[in-house]
Amino acid sequence: LLLASSVVKSVIALTLLKMLLFKKTLILWLPTILVDIISLLIRVKAFAFMVGTMTLAWKMWMEGLILRLSNYDLKT
Numbered sequence: 769l770l771l772a773s774s775v776v777k778s779v780i781a782l783t784l785l786k787m788l789l790f791k792k793t794l795i796l797w798l799p800t801i802l803v804d805i806i807s808l809l810i811r812v813k814a815f816a817f818m819v820g821t822m823t824l825a826w827k828m829w830m831e832g833l834i835l836r837l838s839n840y841d842l843k844t
Contacts (some may be wrong), residue, residue, distance in 0.1 A: 777804075784800070784801070
């Protein structure tokens with residue numbers, strides 16, 4: 769899915785580049801380019817947030833597991 773998305777974005781970028789070269793209308797395409805850049809930044813931040821949340825959940829789970837095992841050892 770990620771590869772397909774990258775291929776589609778590459779084709780769109782090449783098409784826009786060709787249109788800009790032949791028509792020289794950068795101002796008309798500037799909003800589209802800015803929206804693409806902003807959406808990419810939002811996705812990168814969302815991915816970083818997701819990875820950070822998963823890491824935090826993993827650490828909390830491991831600490832809970834360690835505490836549970838240490839309590840088990842103290843009771844025996």
